[in-house]
Amino acid sequence: MELRGTAVIITGASRGLGAALAEELGRAGARMVLVSRDREALGSVVERIRAQGGEAHAVVADVSAPDSASRVAGTSGALVGPAEVVIHNAGTLGPVPLAPLADTTDADFEEALATNLLGPFRLTRALVGSMALRGRGTVVLVSSDAATVPYAGWGAYGVSKAALEHLGRIWNAELSATGVSFLTVDPGEMDTRMHREAVPDADPSTLTRPEQAAARVVALLREAA
């Protein structure tokens, strides 16, 4: 895929992998709408990208809120045109320190599902019609090995990521003939705030830098049709 001029939406773009993806895609010439709840942190990512000559626009939204999808889709349609790529990177662990399922409340479980599963579902639903009409589009789902490995203590998160991956498989079965493709990526264990919250005693030198993971995801996008 030629990334120059491509309209891209990235959720969870204010830090970690999302911010690194935004910078990498900004250098590649993508026209981006960056989504996050954190207005201030998002603003500095946008400033950094613009300072390097890239195009990025900030949209402050919580992907877990039911009305966010149409807001994000509409705002991005106005700012960069019909989305050609959406990267569902926003994610939540739920409360930290991580708790076993027996100690997980309904509210915490629902919050993980709302952010990690329902948010990507709604935003994808708001965008795929336009992608299918145009016969092209790429939806990237950022997952984790917690989707397949039943790590004790990662219940709500792991279940939500397992469901997210299956969501991608079903979308793909339904839409592959339309030219819309779904990529699920597992960036591995990264040196991010989320990882520090989940595994406070991890040795950062053993972890992937978000910039390295972002470069791999962008390479995948370039290879995609």
Added chain:
Amino acid sequence: MRDAVQDTATAVHQTPGRLLHVDLRRGMLSDTSIDSLPELLRPEDLLVVNDAATLPASLHGTGRGEPIELRLAGEGADGTWHAVAFGAGDWRTPTESRPPPPTLAPGDALHLGPGLRARVVSRFELSPRLLQIRFETRPDGFWSALYRNGRPVQYAYEAAPLALARVQTPYAARPWASEMPSAGRPLRLELLARLRTRGVRVAWLTHAAGLSSTGDAALDAALPLPERYEILPSTVAAVAGARRRGGRVVAVGTTVVRALEGAARSGGGDLPPGPGVTDLRIGRGFEPRVVNGLLSGIHGRDSSHFELLSAFLPGAFALLYSLHVIAGRYRGHEFGDSTLVLG
């Protein structure tokens, strides 16, 4: 407090609507379902849709210290907007019963929610409700603030506030429309896929569907106001291709008719690609140059769209159609059933 809005899931999951098929060639009207659309079209036909997303075009705020509602009617090429102003109240009151806005003059500031301010640029002779305004927010901030503060335009026949997701067509892309280009609402992805499997091509354009009603008699009589559109070269080629194959060009919605026919008239008969603005009015006696068929909502005789639909219902068909709508208990309005007129 924010109103509870209708479940956004209803935007997608609903039973397929009914379709009233008007077959001009065989002189027949028949009751069928929107799901039979692929069989009613021929492989050489072309469907043209309007991909405009629906704006949160209703804004509440104050002007001259009094409560107002502004309904955005369309953006101009110079970045100003046409807007229709109402006094206190909201969609629950029929537009014709809404109090007028305070008398607004050029230069007046309009406060339309956090981070969203506009100024009146001019007023129009036609109606004191119609204004030209300019937002005083930079583009990034403007779109975010509009989506934060705005709600979909809706009318008193609805029971509950509409969620923005509910007033989008399945393929909505560019937020240009003041109201949903609702003829396309039943065209779910699964149905579009079946149309393509049958060989029917689907092309798109963007047309800034405006407001359908303002409650001001003089203004309503002047609707639709000039509306902007954009037609891609690929759509022009698709129309030419359908012609070559002997296929029909079926417009999905009257906004598509306005865009294609308005562009063809500006192009002296040929359909030119590109952006444009059309003030074309379509009614009985109108002779389409591009469009051979229309998929639209159900428009009874009392509806403002009936006149437009009449352009596609020659002779006695208009009367037959309106009788059939009543006898068949078809549902009007944007979430109702559909009409397909084919020559």
